[in-house]
Amino acid sequence: MDKNLYGREISSAEWEGDPTILEVSQKCPAFNMENGKWRCQRCGNSEQLIKGPCDCGDDCFFCAACLNMGKLKKCTLLYSLPEINEFPQLTHAPLTWEGELSTEQKRASDAIATTWAERGERLIWAVAGSGKTEMIFQGISDCLQAKGRICIASPRIDVCLELAPRLEAAFSGIPLALLFGGMEDAYCYTQLTIATTHQLLRFKAAFDLLIIDEVDSFPFHNDKTLNFGAEKARKPNGALLYLTATPPREMQKRVKQAKLVATILPARYHRYPLPEVTCKWLGDWRKSIQKKNRRSLLMKYIHQLIQSERRFLLFMPHIGLMKELENWLHLLYPELSFTSVSAEDPKRVEKVKAMRQEQYRFLITTTILERGVTFRDIDVFVIGTEDRVFTESSLVQIAGRAGRHKDFPTGLVWYGHYGQTRAAKRAVRQIISMNNEARKGGLLHAKLSDV
Structure with missing residues (x-):
C-alpha cells in the first residue's frame, strides 16, 4: 500500500503514485449538497462556484476559491485513505535540542504538553522574540513518542522556511516534510x-497535533476556506495549538469569555523589554520619493540610520514605491550594499538569507518580513504607517523584529507617518502594555543598563 495517500484527500490529477491505489481507496464527490447549496469538500466554499463546459454535461461547475490548488469540478472524485499512523515505535526521546528554556518558556512548554496529552485546544499568546519555537519542542516530542502525526502550519512561506532547519536540528533523527506552493520535491509521507496553511486543504483527519503559527497572519486570518482546511486536516480527537504575538480581536474575546484556554507570555526569553516605538512625522513622503527631495524628513531619517552604521530594515506599504526608493538610494549611496524584497521577488529566499548572514547593510521590504524572521542586531523603520496595509497586528510584529537576540536585546523602532492612525496608536499601546505586564510579573531585568 502506498503510504503517501494516508491522511490525504486529493483528486486523481494530483496523485503521483501507483494509480491502482486509487481503485482501492475511499472515494467521495468533490461537491456535496448541504442546506440547498453545493459545497466544495476540499475548501468548504459554497459561493464561488463557476459554471463551465465539461464532458460530463452542461450543469457542471468548478470551485474558484481553491482553484490555485488545482481545478475541482462537480464531476471530480476525491480519493483518500484513513491515517493509520504507520510509523516506527521510537525507543528513545526524539528531541535532540540541548538548549535550556527560560522559566516562562518552560511554563508554556508544560502547558503545550498538557494540551497534547488532553487532546485539547490552546492559544499561546507570546510576544515577538519570546522563543515560541523552542516552546513547542516538548509537545512535539511527546506526540512523536506516541506515534502521533504532527503538522506545524503557517500562512507565510517565509515562516515555514525559517522553521524547517530549526525543527530538523531539534529532531535530527525524524524525517521532515516541507510543503508549500511551487516546491520542487515530491510529497512524502x-x-x-x-506546511503553509493552503497545503492543509489536501489533508483529511491526518494530524494528531496541529500547530498553527502566526494564526493572525494574512491570508489565514478571516479566510473561511483556510480555516475549513485546518479543521479538516486535524483528527476529530486531535490537539490544536495557535501561536501568535498578536491574536485577532475575536480570539482575544474568546479568551476573555473563557471559551479558549490561553497561555500568555508578556516577556522575551532574554528578559529585556520590547523596544518601544518612536513615531516620526514624515510629511508627504510619497511626494518626497517621486520628486527626489534630498532635504525631506524621510531622507533625513534614512540618512541618520545610515550614519549610525547599524544594520536596519525599511518597511514600505507598496512594491512600486519600494522599488522607486531603492533605485534612488542606490544613486545616493552607491558604496552601500542593500536591496529590496517582496512576495513577487523570485530571489526573496536568497536575499533574506544574505541579510541574515549580514551581507547587506539594510533591506527594504514589504510586510512579507513582518514576522517569522530573525536578524541578529537591527533597527526598524516603518515608512507610511497611515497606509491601511499596516494593521495593529502587523505593526506590532514589525516592531518585534528589533532586539530579538540575547546579545543585542535593544534597537530603534520608528513609525514614520503622514498622519497617525488608530492602528498605529493601538500598536504602540500594546507594546507598552506588554512591557508593563512583564515588569509587574517580575519577568524583566531590574535595569535596562544591565544590557
Whole structure:
C-alpha cells in the first residue's frame, strides 16, 4: 500500500503514485449538497462556484476559491485513505535540542504538553522574540513518542522556511516534510510536517497535533476556506495549538469569555523589554520619493540610520514605491550594499538569507518580513504607517523584529507617518502594555543598563 495517500484527500490529477491505489481507496464527490447549496469538500466554499463546459454535461461547475490548488469540478472524485499512523515505535526521546528554556518558556512548554496529552485546544499568546519555537519542542516530542502525526502550519512561506532547519536540528533523527506552493520535491509521507496553511486543504483527519503559527497572519486570518482546511486536516480527537504575538480581536474575546484556554507570555526569553516605538512625522513622503527631495524628513531619517552604521530594515506599504526608493538610494549611496524584497521577488529566499548572514547593510521590504524572521542586531523603520496595509497586528510584529537576540536585546523602532492612525496608536499601546505586564510579573531585568 502506498503510504503517501494516508491522511490525504486529493483528486486523481494530483496523485503521483501507483494509480491502482486509487481503485482501492475511499472515494467521495468533490461537491456535496448541504442546506440547498453545493459545497466544495476540499475548501468548504459554497459561493464561488463557476459554471463551465465539461464532458460530463452542461450543469457542471468548478470551485474558484481553491482553484490555485488545482481545478475541482462537480464531476471530480476525491480519493483518500484513513491515517493509520504507520510509523516506527521510537525507543528513545526524539528531541535532540540541548538548549535550556527560560522559566516562562518552560511554563508554556508544560502547558503545550498538557494540551497534547488532553487532546485539547490552546492559544499561546507570546510576544515577538519570546522563543515560541523552542516552546513547542516538548509537545512535539511527546506526540512523536506516541506515534502521533504532527503538522506545524503557517500562512507565510517565509515562516515555514525559517522553521524547517530549526525543527530538523531539534529532531535530527525524524524525517521532515516541507510543503508549500511551487516546491520542487515530491510529497512524502512523514510523521513531522511543516506546511503553509493552503497545503492543509489536501489533508483529511491526518494530524494528531496541529500547530498553527502566526494564526493572525494574512491570508489565514478571516479566510473561511483556510480555516475549513485546518479543521479538516486535524483528527476529530486531535490537539490544536495557535501561536501568535498578536491574536485577532475575536480570539482575544474568546479568551476573555473563557471559551479558549490561553497561555500568555508578556516577556522575551532574554528578559529585556520590547523596544518601544518612536513615531516620526514624515510629511508627504510619497511626494518626497517621486520628486527626489534630498532635504525631506524621510531622507533625513534614512540618512541618520545610515550614519549610525547599524544594520536596519525599511518597511514600505507598496512594491512600486519600494522599488522607486531603492533605485534612488542606490544613486545616493552607491558604496552601500542593500536591496529590496517582496512576495513577487523570485530571489526573496536568497536575499533574506544574505541579510541574515549580514551581507547587506539594510533591506527594504514589504510586510512579507513582518514576522517569522530573525536578524541578529537591527533597527526598524516603518515608512507610511497611515497606509491601511499596516494593521495593529502587523505593526506590532514589525516592531518585534528589533532586539530579538540575547546579545543585542535593544534597537530603534520608528513609525514614520503622514498622519497617525488608530492602528498605529493601538500598536504602540500594546507594546507598552506588554512591557508593563512583564515588569509587574517580575519577568524583566531590574535595569535596562544591565544590557
